[in-house]
Amino acid sequence: MLAGLVLSCLASFTASAATLESELAKRPASGLLLLNAAEQPLVSNQAERLLIPASTTKLVTGYLALDHWGRNYRFKTDFRVVRRASDGTVVLWVKGYGDPFLVSEELQTIASRLASALGDRGVSHLDAIYLDAGYFQPGLVLPGTTDTLNPYDAHPSALAANFNTLFLKSDDGEIVSAESQTPLTRLAVKIGHETDLSEGRFNLGPDVRLGQRYFAELLGAFLKRQGVTVADDIEWHPMVEAKGSGLRELLSYRHLNSLTLGEMVAPMMRYSTNFIANQLALKLAADAYGEPATADKVKQLLNSRLKRRFGWRDFYLEDGAGLSRENRLSARQLVDVLERFRPWKDLLPEVEPDVYAKTGTLIGVSALAGYIKNDQAWSPFALLVNQKVPFHYRNQVALQLKQRLADEAAAQLSQRPESYGSVN
Incomplete structure (x- = not known):
């Protein structure tokens, strides 16, 4: 046998x-x-x-x-709030380092922590959001990437929300968010009307500043939910030290993503x-x-x-x-x-x-x-x-x-x- x-x-x-x-x-x-x-x-x-x-x-x-x-490594993103001595304008400055998981839930956590710290300093309004996305080359296109709107063709960016994509749907001609955790922003509505869709997730295209603007708008929307009003002014500037630049630093916060590598x-x-x-x-x-x-x-x-x-x-x-x-x-x-x-x-x-x-x-x-x-x-x-x-x-x-x-x-x-x- x-x-x-x-x-x-x-x-x-x-x-x-x-x-x-x-x-x-x-x-x-x-x-x-x-x-x-x-x-x-x-x-x-x-x-x-x-x-x-x-x-x-x-x-x-x-x-x-x-x-x-x-x-166990965690990606970082730097946030600073400064006041310009010349006119008293309060600015939120963000420098990105390519965190791939700045999703809505993460931005909600960031906004909550920023709002709490701002409240401790008596700040309830931001006049502008400045973005520093210089960690990646502007206009960067990696080999093999195409110009479709498919989510898998999303372009990389030093600052991007939700994998540089939008998830929207049309409800009787009205553009609404297709995910409950993501507020609708003005840019999202504009893009939704310009895109032929009934429902779908699509990328924000090769113009990385468009995706970075969406990141800023989405962060602003979460801050507003926390009681911090945010003006519509979004600009791109390299982050500089406050000392000697006519800026007074009110807050400095380095966020480490809640997800490990x-x-x-x-x-x-x-x-x-x-x-x-x-x-x-x-x-x-x-x-x-x-x-x-x-x-x-x-x-x-x-x-x-x-x-x-x-x-x-x-x-x-x-x-x-x-x-x-x-x-x-x-x-x-x-x-x-x-x-x-x-x-x-x-x-x-x-x-x-x-x-x-x-x-x-x-x-x-x-x-x-x-x-x-x-x-x-x-x-x-x-x-x-x-x-x-x-x-x-x-x-x-x-x-x-x-x-x-x-x-x-x-x-x-x-x-x-x-x-x-x-x-x-």
Whole structure:
């Protein structure tokens, strides 16, 4: 009976291998690598071939960010309230550093804290909001970004609310907010009337100042709810020290986002949010090379840091989200990243039972990279396909890889010396 069990396991292992390998042979523009529990290649097919990685690039960006800052890092935004000596005007000054999660709930928290501090100082009115968004280059457009209104095409910005998008709907011709936590602002109404929609989320376009104005208006709306009136004057000025500038500082507040970096990376992976990925890449570039962050600095950061960390020679990345069709990585290189990503593997979504991975999709590109959990082992794998395949093809391959791991484990178990003996 034992011999029959061993032969059955080996037959299953061989059959699954033949099925998978014959399927891969039909996809010449592809690369695949799976490591087993011993971190040895179990399945390998053109693993060194350079291909377009699409959004599996976010694994690289997430790794670099987590490795650089740690999962408990929190993005900052600086707020100062000053009074001009010349005319007594009270100004709220905001400097952004690329926080990707300045969502309505976060702005509500900020407004509450600012209003409380202003109340302690006897201030109940702001004459203007000044914005310093110079941490990112003005007019920045990263490779692969298009000019559609789709949320996934939202442009990065040092200051942006709700991922630089609006969520509106038309109610009998009246523009209203489509989310209860977000007040309607004057700019939102104007854009809503100019946009043909019944309901939808759309990005604010390549004019980043439009998105930054919306940020200021939304912050002002939350302040008004806290009893602080805010005038409509919004201007752009680099933040300066009050001393010697004719300004008297009334309040200084550095806000740290309520979400940690790990709590931001998890939804980036689950929903493949390009805006978050690009904000992370730009912030890394600004930290490395100084502000303002630029597209060239992002490209320089990605290629130099990966070359230094992994010793790679042949690869190319020019954006952190994976939108560019010029990006090139191999399945082997993605598995290298996954080997380093292990401390944060819990941030990846479960796309199939015991398969935790990041997807990647462009026209003619389908990718999946992550881990297959087998008992206590997490085996990294990467699949890159640069030709048209059915939508669920990558998941089907992942399930076959999962079976390969199970077959190998069963075969190894059945051949252990302690397994020999009588079997009833």
